[in-house]
Amino acid sequence: MGFDQLLGGLATVFTPEHLLFALLGCVLGMLVGVLPGFGPAAAVSLLIPVTFGLDATSAIIMLAAILYGAAYGGTTTAVLLRIPGEASSIATTLDGYQMAKKGRGGPALVIAALASFVGGLIGVIGFVVVAPFSRLALEFGAPELFLVSLLGFALITSFAGSNPAKALLSAAAGLAIATVGVDSGVGIARFTFDMPELFDGLGLVAVVMGVFGLSEVLGQAQKGPLGVPSPLKVARLLPTRTDLQRSAFPSLRGSLIGFFMGLLPGSPGAATSLASYAAEKRISKRSKEFGKGAVEGIAGPEAANNALAVSSMIPLFTLGIPTSATVAIMAGAFTMNGLIPGPLLFRDNPDVAWAIIASLIVGNLILLVLNVPLARVWIAVLKVPFHYLMAAILAFMFLGTYSINGSPFDILIMLGAGILGYIFQLVKVPLTPLVLGLILGPLLEENFQRSLALSRGDYGVFLEGPISLTLIGVIVLAILFGAVRPLIASMLKKKTTTPIAPKELAK
Amino acid sequence: MKKLTALTTTALAASVALALTGCGGTAGSTTTSAAADFPKAGSTIEWIVPSAAGAGNDILARIVAPAMQEDLGANVKVVNKEGGSQVVGLNYVAQAKPDGLTFGNTNIPSILGRYLDPSKKAAFDRSSFTPIGSFATNSxxxxxxxxxxxxxxxxxxxxxxxxxxxxxxxxxxxxxxxxxxxxxxxxxxxxxxxxxxxxxxxxxxxxxxxxxxxxxxxxxxxxxxxxxxxxxxxxxxIEDSPSSFVPDVPTMKSSGYDVDPMASNFALSVPSKTPKDVVAKLESALKKAAETPAVQEKLKGAATQPTWVPAADVSKMWEERETLIKPVIDELLKQQ
Missing domain, CATH: 3.40.190.10 (Periplasmic binding protein-like II)
Structure with missing residues (x-):
């Protein structure tokens, strides 16, 4: 494997037919990404039978384009309306929507597209470099994945805002919601109230749409027609030179985080882009601007998201093992088209394999070219007076939520989550820790149970091997620097401010 | 003018959503009682897949459905009703109008675990369904x-x-x-x-x-x-004779263990009160689809053995497997 074959693959892709299907896939993927709820997984499986008549390379090129195209599209509604089109766009809502409110929706969308492109490109380069070693990812077994999810909780401090206690409350609410359903290890039904709809737990996308999207609609409605400058001002479309400079390193770092997380079995895109956001916030000199419209908070997560979309295909290509539900559908698409995903792909059909990998570059380029001018079109949405726009958003959210499973029950979940999110906003509890708890809860629990089942109850299983020990070390450092240090700092501060307290009281 | 553009964009996107998700609803009248005119030309038959889009069940359904559609002269639409470890989708099939316009996957043995476990709150059992046949097996x-x-x-x-x-x-x-x-x-x-x-x-x-x-x-x-x-x-x-996919792998029997074959069957069923002649029509359409060479080739591509099992044999097999598996499930429940 190497860059020679990649160039060969590029030559294969540059035929009118393959380019056409790459374009088609990109456009479909973007549409699917823009529509909240209706995800790329559903779109790919609907299209698999359509691809039967096509040549296998074209078919897979198109289906893959839908997957990463959706990662671009999901950004649009996240920035403009604060509805994450896909769960992995949650991080983008944090600063993207704030930028849009300030009339900088255009630069936000363009930066997102550029960062996505960087992420996709680095993903492909990493694909070529790392693919021969991808077996190492399997070293992350149940105990290691448990520790990775535990480390994920350290991220909460980055989304805490001014009040860590409120962030913990929010995370606890997320963990509580995550317990709903039939436990996968022992089979005990928890909070299911004998309703089969609840056996598999509450749908992540429905909850996320409610917590972020609906709560915002409710919040705006409460302010009344005069609450928001309506329609929003839309200043310049293209990002400034400073925006670009500030996005460069976050995009690169985000790409690396996304790339490595994509290799791990079952690592969710939403947690990964939030991890990139947390990393940028911690590193940045302007961490105070995060949550108020910092471009770094868009560039990092968007790059991470797209690098992950590419790297999550590596285990499928090299080992034949799909590590996420979305990639599993790609695996189906391969077999349906007479290709066996895995090492045999490179032996028996190397031209097909490399053409598909090369198409990832072409597809990302197509998406970049499409997205920059499209930003102008999307931004027009913001010029619609808010009271009309809200009605359209509500309709979209109902439609999108229903389309996930064709289930009206999911709409009720979305509405309930929306009310919860609204109440949280009223009392200034941050929402991101809730989603983080909801995503990490099941991972934490399942891998904990699985580890102990494998070791037959021996807790030593978490201390075996260099990966586990390293992870434990990182967790300890994260706790020391993330929680203990601020705690000591605040205690020291209190001591120095104590003398002032009586005066304050006297007022 | 700009406002108008934005609104059209939204409307366009919404209509695409409708088209993609197929929220069009079930077409066709459901008053048909006899099979003489079943299915009415242009009516829509729903194939309920109780798992997510892209799951094994779903992919096979999307291979077979177009061939059935051709034979029946009606639309056969694959509908995913995911949730509750398949109970949501299976409930839907069991409670559907028994007019032949709704059928779904009742794979054997996996369906047994859904209703033999009372905690799953399934609103169905074996008597809720009438099989129309099984189109493939997986050893x-x-x-x-x-x-x-x-x-x-x-x-x-x-x-x-x-x-x-x-x-x-x-x-x-x-x-x-x-x-x-x-x-x-x-x-x-x-x-x-x-x-x-x-x-x-x-x-x-x-x-x-x-x-x-x-x-x-x-x-x-x-x-x-x-x-x-x-x-x-x-x-x-775990078969009595070797699988054609893995012909060199010895059977359990040839290794000296006496174990009943364990293949899973991709069986389809309608609600139990569906008229007999309607069931027969669906059975013949499924059989023809399952025996179409192009369909068989695709099924094999998915490492699934195209095997036709008639409806009557599916009923018998279902009963036998239930007798065999019920004690095992009861025991699993006791362990909780």
């Missing part, structure tokens, strides 16, 4: 890592006997087919495995390739890619 195999010290099924089982409860085996879900088959095997041969549950067939296979578990049991389709690439070695196929 059950046992696989190990390519570097495993167990070279034959006998070596593996001897090791299990030597250290009961120590040898680990992965399943695709708790109380799913793999789990039930493993319990059947334990009972039949007096073995004791350390059974560990994963979230999907892919996770279970990954655990074998990485060496996290000692062996795995499951449908041959879930191991096929890794078997071909040599990452997984198959020790046995």
């Amino acid at each position: 059950v195999v046992i696989g190990v890592n390519k570097d495993s010290k167990y070279k034959t099924i006998k070596e593996l089982f001897d090791a299990v006997k030597a250290e009961p409860g120590k040898i680990t085996v992965g399943t695709d879900s708790r109380a799913g087919d793999d789990h039930i088959n493993l319990r059947l095997l334990e009972n039949a041969l007096g073995l004791d495995f350390n059974i560990v549950h994963y979230n999907s067939g892919a996770d279970k296979v990954a655990a074998i390739v990485s060496g996290e578990t000692d062996f795995a049991l499951g449908g041959v389709s879930s191991f096929f890619g890794q078997y071909k690439s040599g990452d997984i070695k198959l020790l046995t196929v």
